[in-house]
Amino acid sequence: MTSFRMQRINKELLREISILLQSEIKDERAKRAILIEVDCSKDLSHAKVYYTTLRKEDREEVQKGLDKASKLIRSILGRQMHLRQIPELRFEYDLVEEKARKLEAVLDSIKSKEDSKKEGPEESL
Structure with missing residues (x-):
């Protein structure tokens, strides 16, 4: 059971990452991801970002695009969110x-x- 604070952080991360994928990330492969949920560790060191795609065939390409964009997303999140530590993002197909x-x-x-x-x-x- 996650605490209320962790639920808020997870929702905020989901919202911010979704916005960044559509507005800041140029890689079209990453834009095809549909984000489902974020599960952040209690110490904010890691976050699993669950996604899905409309077509199964796109899964590998979207994963490559998300992996490539993850460091850029994390750095932008560091500037936008008011957290002491921004978690390392790991994208996983849901x-x-x-x-x-x-x-x-x-x-x-x-x-x-x-x-x-x-x-x-x-x-x-």
């Missing part, structure tokens, strides 16, 4: 959406099997 799709597919297949079992005995009557 797998939650893919896992949710897989889980939904499994649940749909279970439901269709149950529906077919219910229909089977009624037809024999």
Whole structure:
């Protein structure tokens, strides 16, 4: 459970990084990232920035663009945010959406099997 202060820092980092990606970063690959969440360590040394893309094919290119832009983003954040230490940014592709799709597919297949079992005995009557 993160503290209220850490939640505020995470939200502010997410907002500022999103703005920087759209306005300050020239790399078009990095601009295709859709930021989901920021998870900053308690000592503000590291921050994981979770992102996704519209197309799976763009994932590697977007990762390269974000990795290239991370130091510039961190330096700009250092000037804009009033924190003693700006965390080192690590961009990670968010797998939650893919896992949710897989889980939904499994649940749909279970439901269709149950529906077919219910229909089977009624037809024999």
